[in-house]
Amino acid sequence: NAGVMQNPRHLVRRRGQEARLRCSPMKGHSHVYWYRQLPEEGLKFMVYLQKENIIDESGMPKERFSAEFPKEGPSILRIQQVVRGDSAAYFCASSLPGGSLMNTEAFFGQGTRLTVV
């Protein structure tokens, strides 16, 4: 799982600022997932993207949150006008294309810990 790179590892933002979290998937992986881990809780699915497409965003808050995975470059999770409740660890996972997604290993990055002050 060391192959999925997330940066920054730690991010501090003041209320009202924007937070940008980056995820570079493992080489050859074109599927990216974002999960959020609130303090003392398990991980919650946010969004699933393939290159240039959002496939499932059922876990994304309706406002202020957006995600993209452009043809070139990393996937970006953007949080606008952050509030204290956005403080959490955000994990990215990537997997290979093709075949059954059911049987595909998802490799996790080390996470970005966002603190809103």
Added chain:
Amino acid sequence: AQKVTQAQTEISVVEKEDVTLDCVYETRDTTYYLFWYKQPPSGELVFLIRRNSFDEQNEISGRYSWNFQKSTSSFNFTITASQVVDSAVYFCALRGGSSNTGKLIFGQGTTLQVKP
């Protein structure tokens, strides 16, 4: 709806004791996968095992073993002769076939503390 329940919030054992972490899941899918992940204090997620719904064979990997029972919808994880380095949060997760996106549904996690 799909759900994973880890009823044990925290477990504390003394080194060399055996410990079992419980995981109960709910799904209407006939095809699904179950996972265990370890999250050490450093925060990353470490993959431990993946098991599909058609394979109920128990699995052993060193000091780790997993007991999958479809009849009780459980996928329990046992650490034999625990060590201090096993101290971590352990997550059980489910990937169901109906969503077709490969997303994981995680339990709340069990914090395991192994004391020397």
